[in-house]
Structure formats: C-alpha cells, structure tokens
Amino acid sequence: MYQYDQYDQAMVDARVEEFRDQARRRLEGKLTEDQFKPLRLMNGLYLQLHAYMLRVAIPYGTLNARQMEALADIADKYDRGYGHFTTRQNIQYNWIKLDDAADALADLAKVEMHAIQTSGNCIRNISSDHFAGAAHDEVADPRPYAELLRQWSSFHPEFTYLPRKFKIAVIAAEKDRAAMRLHDIGIRILKNDAGEIGAQFYAGGGMGRTPMIAPLIRDFVPLDQLITYAEACLRVYNRYGRRDNKYKARIKILVHELGAAEYTRQVEEEFAHMLSAGVEPPREELARIAAYFNDPAFVDGPKTIDRSDPDFALWVDRNTHRHKHDAYVSAVISLKPVGGIPGDATSDQMRLVAKLARDYSFDELRVMHTQNLLLPHVRIADLPALWAALDAAGLGSPNMDTIEDIIACPGLDYCSLANARSIPLAQRITERFAANGRTGELGELKLKISGCINACGHHHAGHIGILGVDKKGTENYQLSLGGSEAEDVSLAKITGPGFDEDGVIAAVETVTDVYLGARQDGERFLDTYRRIGMEPFKEALYG
Amino acid sequence: MVDARDLGTSPDEVQFRFRDDEPADHGTITVDACCDQTNATAVRIEPGDDARVLLPFLDRLALIEVNFPGFGDGRGYSSARILREAGYTGELRAVGDVLIDQLSHMRRCGFDSFAPDKRLDEDDAARAFATWEKVYQRAADVRRIIADIRHEA
Numbered sequence: 112m113y114q115y116d117q118y119d120q121a122m123v124d125a126r127v128e129e130f131r132d133q134a135r136r137r138l139e140g141k142l143t144e145d146q147f148k149p150l151r152l153m154n155g156l157y158l159q160l161h162a163y164m165l166r167v168a169i170p171y172g173t174l175n176a177r178q179m180e181a182l183a184d185i186a187d188k189y190d191r192g193y194g195h196f197t198t199r200q201n202i203q204y205n206w207i208k209l210d211d212a213a214d215a216l217a218d219l220a221k222v223e224m225h226a227i228q229t230s231g232n233c234i235r236n237i238s239s240d241h242f243a244g245a246a247h248d249e250v251a252d253p254r255p256y257a258e259l260l261r262q263w264s265s266f267h268p269e270f271t272y273l274p275r276k277f278k279i280a281v282i283a284a285e286k287d288r289a290a291m292r293l294h295d296i297g298i299r300i301l302k303n304d305a306g307e308i309g310a311q312f313y314a315g316g317g318m319g320r321t322p323m324i325a326p327l328i329r330d331f332v333p334l335d336q337l338i339t340y341a342e343a344c345l346r347v348y349n350r351y352g353r354r355d356n357k358y359k360a361r362i363k364i365l366v367h368e369l370g371a372a373e374y375t376r377q378v379e380e381e382f383a384h385m386l387s388a389g390v391e392p393p394r395e396e397l398a399r400i401a402a403y404f405n406d407p408a409f410v411d412g413p414k415t416i417d418r419s420d421p422d423f424a425l426w427v428d429r430n431t432h433r434h435k436h437d438a439y440v441s442a443v444i445s446l447k448p449v450g451g452i453p454g455d456a457t458s459d460q461m462r463l464v465a466k467l468a469r470d471y472s473f474d475e476l477r478v479m480h481t482q483n484l485l486l487p488h489v490r491i492a493d494l495p496a497l498w499a500a501l502d503a504a505g506l507g508s509p510n511m512d513t514i515e516d517i518i519a520c521p522g523l524d525y526c527s528l529a530n531a532r533s534i535p536l537a538q539r540i541t542e543r544f545a546a547n548g549r550t551g552e553l554g555e556l557k558l559k560i561s562g563c564i565n566a567c568g569h570h571h572a573g574h575i576g577i578l579g580v581d582k583k584g585t586e587n588y589q590l591s592l593g594g595s596e597a598e599d600v601s602l603a604k605i606t607g608p609g610f611d612e613d614g615v616i617a618a619v620e621t622v623t624d625v626y627l628g629a630r631q632d633g634e635r636f637l638d639t640y641r642r643i644g645m646e647p648f649k650e651a652l653y654g
Numbered sequence: 655m656v657d658a659r660d661l662g663t664s665p666d667e668v669q670f671r672f673r674d675d676e677p678a679d680h681g682t683i684t685v686d687a688c689c690d691q692t693n694a695t696a697v698r699i700e701p702g703d704d705a706r707v708l709l710p711f712l713d714r715l716a717l718i719e720v721n722f723p724g725f726g727d728g729r730g731y732s733s734a735r736i737l738r739e740a741g742y743t744g745e746l747r748a749v750g751d752v753l754i755d756q757l758s759h760m761r762r763c764g765f766d767s768f769a770p771d772k773r774l775d776e777d778d779a780a781r782a783f784a785t786w787e788k789v790y791q792r793a794a795d796v797r798r799i800i801a802d803i804r805h806e807a
C-alpha cells in the first residue's frame with residue numbers, strides 16, 4: 112500500500128501546525144466561531160449533540176496494522192475506548208475535546224494519517240472498492256488513481272470553498288461495490304477496445320434530500336488526462352453550482368438543472384482549455400504511486416478447506432469473497448453482531464484486527480462502506496485459524512449482505528441533525544431476525560437506515576430503506592423499497608405512510624413475508640420487488 | 655450611478671502586495687461597464703461575474719479586483735486562475751472578507767495584492783503566506799509541484 116515520502120509527511124505535518132495555529136487564534140478571539148467553523152470542519156472536527164466528533168480519513172479505505180493500532184490508541188487516549196466506522200470508509204470518534212484535537216491530529220500524522228477534508232465544502236476523502244487490488248474482476252487496482260486524486264485534491268487552492276461538499280469514488284470493475292454512481296463524481300477505470308486503460312466519468316450523483324443517479328458524462332478519459340478532466344469538472348461546479356440555497360448546492364442539482372449534456376459541454380470546453388494550460392502531474396507520478404500497490408508475494412496453497420464445522424462453513428460462505436489468486440480469499444470482519452451498534456469497534460477489537468492483518472493478510476486492512484472491516488488477502492489454508500480468532504472476539508458474525516448487515520447512521524443518539532434514532536432500530540431488527548431464524552433464508556437483503564433526510568445511512572439505496580422523520584415531535588419512520596447502490600443502481604420508493612418504532616420493525620417483517628411468498632428460483636429480495644412491483648407490498652402493509 | 659471612486663479600494667487599503675510596480679490609483683468599474691468603456695484600466699469582479707468576458711480587454715487593464723463579500727464563497731478563486739491562465743500580468747487584488755486562512759490559497763490562485771475589509775495581524779499573515787513549503791497541484795503560481803520534484807532527473 113501507499114507510503115508517505117518526505118513530501119507527503121511534510122504536508123500533513125504542516126497541516127497539523129496550521130490547525131494548532133487556527134485553534135490558538137480562535138481561543139485568542141482573533142477568529143469568530145463563524146470564521147473558525149469551516150476551518151475545523153476541514154480538519155474533520157464537527158460539533159455534535161454532546162461533544163466534538165473527529166472524523167479521520169482512511170483514504171480509499173486502506174490501512175495497515177500500525178495505523179489501526181494508532182486508531183485504537185486514539186480511542187483510548189482521547190475518546191471512550193471505541194470508534195465508529197462510517198459509510199465513507201472513515202472512522203469517527205464521538206467524544207473528543209477541542210483542546211485535544213491538535214494532539215490527536217499530531218498522533219495521526221506519526222502514522223501517515225490525517226483528518227484533512229473529511230468535512231467542509233471541499234473535495235472529501237476519496238473512496239473506492241473495498242476489494243480493490245484483491246478482487247478477481249478488476250481491470251486494474253483503482254487505488255493508485257485514488258491516491259493520485261487524493262494528492263491533487265489535498266489543499267487544492269481553487270476548490271477549498273466549493274458550494275458544498277464533494278465526494279469522489281473510483282472503481283475498476285463492472286461490479287460496483289462503492290456506490291460509485293451515487294457520488295458527486297464517480298470514476299470507473301476500464302479498458303477501451305484498443306486495450307488501453309482509461310477512466311469513465313459519471314457526475315452529479317448523490318443521496319441526501321434529492322437523490323440522483325449520476326449520468327455518464329465521458330466514456331473514456333486517457334490516464335494522462337485524468338486530473339485535468341477532474342479539474343475541469345470541479346471548476347464548472349465551483350463557478351456555477353448554486354450558492355443561494357444550501358439544499359440545492361450539490362453538483363447533482365447543477366447537472367440536473369443544466370441537463371447532463373450542457374454540463375458536459377461546459378466541462379469539455381474547460382477541459383480543452385486546461386489541457387493547453389497544462390495542469391496534469393507528470394506521467395511518471397502515476398507509475399511511482401502504482402508501484403506501492405504491487406501485489407504482495409502470494410504463494411500457492413490449498414484451494415479448499417475442511418468444512419465439517421457448520422458454523423465455520425457458514426462464515427466462509429457468507430463472509431469471504433473471491434480473490435484474484437485462487438489460493439486466497441478476502442475475508443469480511445463483521446462489525447454487525449446481533450444487537451450491536453453497526454460499525455462500532457472497541458480499541459481491543461481494533462488491536463486484534465491489526466494483529467490478524469499482520470498474521471494473515473500481508474499487514475493490510477480495509478474499511479468497507481458497509482461499516483465492516485476486511486482482510487483483503489487471506490490464504491484459504493489460514494481461514495480456520497482466522498475464524499476462530501474472530502469468533503472468540505465477537506467479530507465472527509456470518510452476516511455479510513444479509514438483513515443483519517444493516518447500515519445505520521449515528522442518528523439521534525449522537526447527531527444534532529437527526530429526527531429519529533437509527534442505532535436502536537438496527538439493534539432491534541437484527542435481534543428480531545436472529546430470533547425468527549429468517550436471516551439465511553432471506554439471502555442478500557440490504558437494509559439501510561438514516562436518522563434524517565441527509566441520508567448518511569444510504570436509505571435511498573437500500574433494498575429496504577428506513578428514514579427517520581419528525582412527526583409532530585415524535586420519532587416516525589418512513590419505509591422504502593427497491594433501492595440499490597450497486598451496478599444495477601436504483602433509488603428506493605416510499606411504501607406509504609410512516610410507522611412508529613415498533614410498527615416499522617413489524618413492517619420490515621411483513622415485507623420479507625411478501626418476498627418469501629412471491630419469490631421465484633434464486634431471486635433476491637430486490638429481484639422479486641422489481642418483478643412484482645410495489646403493490647403486493649403495499650397491500651400487505653396497509654391493505 | 656455610483657461614482658467610480660466608490661467602487662474600488664485605494665492603495666492605502668492594500669495591506670499586502672507582492673509587486674514592484676506602482677499600485678494603480680484609480681477607481682474600478684463593474685465588469686459590465688468595463689465591456690462598454692474602452693479606456694478603463696481597472697475593474698472589479700463580483701462573485702457572480704464571468705471573468706472570461708474580460709479576456710479581450712486584459713491588455714489595457716492594470717488592476718483587477720476580485721470581491722469576496724463572504725469568505726465562504728469560493729468563486730473568486732476560479733476567476734483569479736482564469737485571468738492568470740489567460741496571461742493577465744497586471745495587479746490582481748483580493749478585496750472584501752479576506753481572512754488569514756484564505757491567504758495562501760488566494761496567493762496560489764494568482765492574487766498578488768490583498769485589501770481585506772479588516773486589517774489582519776501581520777505575524778499571523780506572514781505565517782499564513784508561508785504555510786505550504788511545497789504544493790501538490792498546479793495553480794497560477796507556477797511553482798514546481800511535489801510530483802515534479804519527485805521526478806527530477
């Protein structure tokens with residue numbers, strides 16, 4: 112994986128000092144809170160309901176054992192011994208003191224980490240496929256491109272005060288495991304007919320109160336023009352994105368209001384201009400970065416294992432993913448124990464996972480947008496030992512992509528914008544389905560919960576989505592069906608009137624009953640919904 | 655109609671300047687007026703203005719002010735770079751809600767003079783201008799970027 116050189120290190124060190132200085136000027140009264148706010152946000156510091164929250168960037172979700180241990184240390188030293196992994200492949204700490212923030216950032220810098228641009232109206236941490244570099248179906252590892260974009264977007268002088276936040280995802284497979292088309296810019300690395308690698312650009316996707324699927328704006332950008340094209344997309348947005356209304360300020364509104372064709376035309380014009388201005392980094396830079404992502408030294412080994420323990424076999428079936436080397440798999444570490452808080456990990460769990468990464472995965476770890484962790488390169492022969500260690504630490508839940516693998520935002524337990532709680536709902540739903548024993552029978556079923564319209568829990572993209580709304584001062588939940596963040600991307604539709612907490616849990620069960628009754632061979636919930644439509648579900652819910 | 659004098663900042667209001675020539679001492683006019691008035695040498699860009707309409711007149715312009723009514727509106731950064739990319743070499747002045755923590759970015763986008771509404775602390779500003787010893791991406795300041803330095807023979 113990527114390693115900082117002296118220049119990268121100097122950049123994050125300079126940023127820590129800059130933030131120390133900003134915090135000092137705030138305390139001396141030289142900065143008002145209004146002036147300080149965007150500065151602290153661009154260093155990942157939010158003010159939440161009870162305390163400051165620090166969001167640490169995990170670029171494209173990749174980290175090593177030493178970095179994970181540093182995250183555990185920060186949880187112990189500055190927080191309450193745990194952290195929360197997010198849908199942006201980042202980690203959040205919920206109980207940080209402003210006085211400690213600069214020290215926490217300095218600790219991060221020692222292990223080549225930072226909280227730069229994890230918030231604020233700037234280009235955010237670049238996300239990617241969590242199986243990047245390990246999956247069997249990629250044309251290339253997308254992470255070198257993501258790293259090139261990370262460096263380009265860090266402290267970009269022109270794009271630090273954009274109309275609104277800006278999220279970029281990069282993938283390199285036909286299968287979309289990063290919700291690529293629900294990003295402000297989605298980039299898919301692919302091969303053209305001539306066998307050259309290039310980038311397909313999608314622009315104007317997003318969730319929030321006005322969810323949009325990003326349209327394709329460029330079929331093929333040659334790799335030595337990647338940054339230039341991104342720069343053109345951003346400049347058009349910076350100049351013409353709406354600034355009169357924060358709810359209409361994301362690029363999706365600009366692309367929607369202009370139309371994809373007109374937005375594309377403007378980007379192409381700017382792109383032609385920028386090609387002549389020359390903003391691309393030298394071509395060798397991509398090669399330099401790519402060398403850090405060379406395959407580790409895979410060795411051949413057994414391709415099958417003893418499946419006589421049914422619990423182990425179930426975990427292997429559900430939580431491992433096919434690797435490009437046939438003696439290896441990628442192993443998902445579920446942070447979704449039944450009744451647990453989705454995405455939370457204690458410092459002890461983080462340290463254990465770090466150790467397992469050293470022992471079994473070439474010192475490499477991933478954070479998934481589904482709020483789980485992942486060991487990308489595990490020898491099939493090592494799976495029994497790995498599973499035993501995970502199971503003993505409460506990290507062995509065999510539930511990837513099942514109804515127990517719920518994505519939930521922090522909701523009203525932490526977030527000052529929330530209408531309703533997400534976490535207790537997720538806890539109760541997993542308990543309900545663990546108790547009724549349906550999880551396995553339901554197969555792939557992605558349930559996603561957001562505590563408000565901002566959609567941090569991706570409810571629009573859930574096969575089943577739940578949105579917390581405020582109804583006359585009480586928590587109420589809207590149910591929606593049929594969303595997908597994958598290559599068959601679609602936005603979920605609301606079933607009808609909302610429910611209270613007990614009601615929405617019962618409604619989820621009702622909806623799964625309808626599916627089980629109607630499904631044909633091998634259909635997932637989503638397939639059945641697409642075939643039979645909303646009516647039968649409505650009928651059962653409200654009929 | 656507003657007196658032209660009222661629109662611009664005077665040289666006295668300029669707190670930081672990175673040029674050796676004499677500052678232009680004449681009022682600026684709006685972008686619209688500039689397009690009609692063939693002898694104007696100073697103009698002020700507001701956030702909603704398209705800097706590109708000025709490109710035909712760059713030769714005669716000695717001062718372009720870019721107004722930042724609020725520091726959170728970043729359109730002026732693009733305006734500045736567009737002007738420099740088009741070869742403008744005159745004074746490019748950031749005016750309005752210009753604060754310490756925006757100085758280094760503004761400088762990189764091509765601003766070479768600064769007239770903040772409120773005078774800034776000199777030490778804080780000096781530190782801010784020096785924040786980034788090296789930089790990652792190309793901008794209007796023609797600094798060699800980190801990637802260039804990495805691949806020097």
Ligand code: SF4
Nearest residue numbers: 520526529562563567
């Ligand atoms: S969806 Fe709403 S409640 Fe949930 S984390 Fe985002 S802003 Fe907070």
